[in-house]
Amino acid sequence: AAVGGVTPPGEGTPPGDTRLFPRAIEGDGNGFEYAMFLNAAERRLLCLVQPGPYLEGHPGLTHGGAIATIIDSTLGTCALAVVGPVVTANLSIDYLAPVPLGAVLLVEGRAERLEGRKVFLSCQVRGADGDTLHARAT
Structure with missing residues (x-):
């Protein structure tokens, strides 16, 4: 039940409705x-993303945890x-170059293969x- 106008996670969410964590930061352009x-x-998804100021790690750079997210x-x-x-059962990331805050990124995900219940992605x-x-x- 809602407490103080806040509905607990999972309550009131239609079955099959998936939530993305990146929506957790409020305010246009902040996250x-x-x-x-x-x-x-092609079993491929392209994400166009621009990290906002609330995702800062080192001054002027996007936090690695935000990139992982x-x-x-x-x-x-x-x-x-x-x-x-x-x-997610396993997520392995190689960070190769810093990402400046406000940079526009192309994030390409691809389902490489299926093995039973497992999906291997890159x-x-x-x-x-x-x-x-x-x-x-991967």
């Missing part, structure tokens, strides 16, 4: 500003489209120009 585009036939959300959404609801985080590889993950 995760993103749009996702799915190509179901958008990678996890991109891969999770890709897997959701391919096989349905999933949870991800690349590039600058909008496509030249700088900021991170890769």
